Amino acid sequence: MDKIIIQDLHVQAVIGVNPNERIIKQNIIMTITSYRDLSKCGSTDNVAYTISYSSLSKSLCSYAESSHHYTLEALATGVAKICCLGFGIEKVKVLIQKPGAIKLAKWPGVEIVRTLDFFKSNSYVEIPSSNKQISAPPSNETGSSKEGLNIVYLAFGSNMGDKYENIVKSFEILKEKVNILETSFMYESGAQYFLEQDSFFNCVCKGSTDLKPQELLVFIKSIEEKMGRDFKMFKNGPRIIDIDIIYYNSQILKIETLEIPHPLMWERDFVLIPLCDIAPNFMHPTLHITSNRMKMNLKPSSIQKIFRIGKINWRWNKKTFIMGILNVTPDSFVDGGKYDSVQKSLDQATKLITQGSDIIDIGGQSTYPGAAQITIQEEIDRVVPVIKKIREKYPDIPISIDTYNHQVAKEAILAGCNLINDVSGAMKDPNMFLIAKEYKTPIILNHQQPTTQYLQQKQNEQNVNANTNQSSQKIDLSNPSVITTLNNFFKERIETATKLGLYRWQLILDPGLGFYKTYEQSIEIIKKGKDLISLGFPVLIGPSRKGFIAQTIAKYDESSNGEVPPPNSERRLYGTVACCCIAASWGVNIVRIHDINQIKDSLLISDSIYKNQQ
Structure with a gap:
């Protein structure tokens, strides 16, 4: 090598x-x-x-x-x-x-x-690090793997019981003989062929195996049987799990019990759309067109992405979801010290839920640049009692833990948390991915790397403070684009996460508004967020009352004389409303905010215009 x-x-x-x-x-x-x-x-x-x-x-x-x-x-x-x-x-x-x-x-x-x-x-090897990662090159979509194993694409469907858990459970059994290399997103599709039945959850996975085609068929049928599929059910009827072989390398096979490629894949949106998540350029060996070309030939489809959080299924195209912020910290820039007891935190959680939060984000370590660091045990002691109390009173409300320490995330999950919100994008602690994998917990990947423009701006400020010649220092805000920087970062993080065994539907992207970025760059993210969702992953933004909003107001309001509104001012609230509505127009999926009532009402209007409300 x-x-x-x-x-x-x-x-x-x-x-x-x-x-x-x-x-x-x-x-x-x-x-x-x-x-x-x-x-x-x-x-x-x-x-x-x-x-x-x-x-x-x-x-x-x-x-x-x-x-x-x-x-x-x-x-x-x-x-x-x-x-x-x-x-x-x-x-x-x-x-x-x-x-x-x-x-x-x-x-x-x-x-x-x-x-x-x-x-x-050997996840017990506890050696923390802070690093930037460059992903491995993408593997070929076709052909056999370099180990001589066979590359297979399998389609999964379920429309009985807990559909999501059925598919995840089938994956766990599949791993006994098939190495899962990559998965599509999780989708919901309406019943086809026989319409009088419940909708299906669907996905596609790419794997490698030493099984021959007939052996693979026997194995996946054994999975279906083990999970309780009724093979006496009429064709295309309800089923607890259905697994089909779509491709086996680029092999063409037609025998009495098996046909590869799958003979009906070309007409099935619930196969082609997930398949294009991971193999858009796979050339069909008999039709001689790519998966993406077949998808383009489909009729308009109602299939939609599903996000599982706790026991709740979120449908991204229905609304913009609201994440209410609950900081149990003494130094957060908006609400530091306000919720310094479990009861106060519970009361605030009740308020957030009553006002319309879809999820509560709990943080015990301030994450703004330059915040004082506490020990891992201190962070656990702050958040775990609050999570337990909220979970006791609200068994079903989704809860996320705002942390970049995997030990904190683990204890939070055991206490009842459903989502990891890692402000470092699993860069400060790579074990975070392993925790998300072990507990099958979704994870938000935040971009917190200093951009070139931010570093140059800080250098300029230092030069000005040192009475240097300001005119000799210029900030290039055009190259590289912050959107390009973000897309490269997220592609690398996604590659690493999926290579470590996380499923594609577990990942949410957060561009990190205000984190080591100039305020112009944060505005550019709000303006051009559509280029972020082109990656296909759900996107969260957290503009709530942040400094870039205040700086923008101060710059463009001539009557302010350059005065920057403080964090708790209504001007920052109105700026937050504007950011959320603009983001809703290009398809943001979650907004992380303090002011639920005001933002909720504004999003109801935005979603009525931009989201599918059927």
Whole structure:
């Protein structure tokens, strides 16, 4: 396999067991060898099929310099974990050397080899990191996998009982003999062929297996039988689970019991639309057209995406959902210190629910840039009692936990939380993805990386404060576009999440309004959000009373003399209303806000115009 080598990264880190070594940083040399198939990058000259050496180096240096390990072995393991979980590297060799540690030798060192599978199967390896990840290149849609296994596409449907749980359960059984590589979104479709029955939930998955076609058919029929499907039911009647083989590599097969490709796939929106989520360019081996071309030939469809939260199914095309904010923190910029007891928090949750919140977002650690950091245990102690009390009074209301620590997320889920809202996009703690996978919990991925323009603006402000020549410093707000930055970030996060085993329907994207962005960039996100939803994933925005709203008002209201409205002013509320309505026009799915009554009424009008209210 090809190699990417980053040799002799020099960093300073706290490493060692001696008292002086716990105080003074020492010189460390790291050499990283990443194993990656580079043939596609070499033939296309496309950086999407390699790894950003610069981003990887910066992440590893940042991790090493902020760590406090006792052994080189632990440091090497942490570095390997960043490479595998953060950057999607399948295999890595890490050499850590410590110059000057032994008088009679040049220096001691530790070399380890780790794989992505090792960290996926050994989630107990608790080595936190803060990193930026570059995804692995997308795998081919057709043909067999590089391990010699067969690539298969399977369609799933259920219209009896808990349809969502039926499909998820069938996935778990499927994993016994099929490695699930990727899934579509979850959809709801009306009954076809026999119309007098309930609607179906549908999805498609891509997998790899060593089973032959007939063996695969026997296996999926055994899954249907195990789950209680009634094979005596008339054709196209209700079923607890239905699994069809759509493609098996690019093979053409027609025998009495099995036909591949599936003979009716071309007319089924509940197959083609999910299939195009993961294989839009797969060439049908007999029709010689792509999945996407077949989808374009369909009649207008009423099929819609489904989002499962707790035991509730949200239909994205019906309304803009409202996430009510409940901060149990002393220092949040709007409501810090207001809900400093469990009873006060419960009262506020009741108010949010009564006013129309679809979900309550609970945070115990302030996440605005520069906020004071508390310990993980302090954060758990703040949020878990509140979650338990709300869940006790409101068994069905969806609850999300606003945290970037996987230990906090785990305890919150065990207390009754249904959704992870990770402001770091699982960058600060890669184990967050593993928690979402283990508990099958959806996760919001927030963009919190400083943009080039933001960093340049901060440098300009420092220069002005230092009485430097302001005219010599110019901010380029046109390149790169913040939308381009966000799309690249989200594509990388999605690749990593799905590679680790999360289902596509578990992911929600948050562009991170106000997080390390200039106010012009936040306005651009509100203006051009349609380019974000083009990725196909649900989008959440959190504009509530944020600084970019106040700065925009101060800039364009000549009568304000540049005065910035404070967080609790009505002017910021009206600005928030405007942002939410504009976002509703391009299809935002969730708004995270403080002022439920006012925003709810404005969204009722917006949704009556822009959403399907049937």
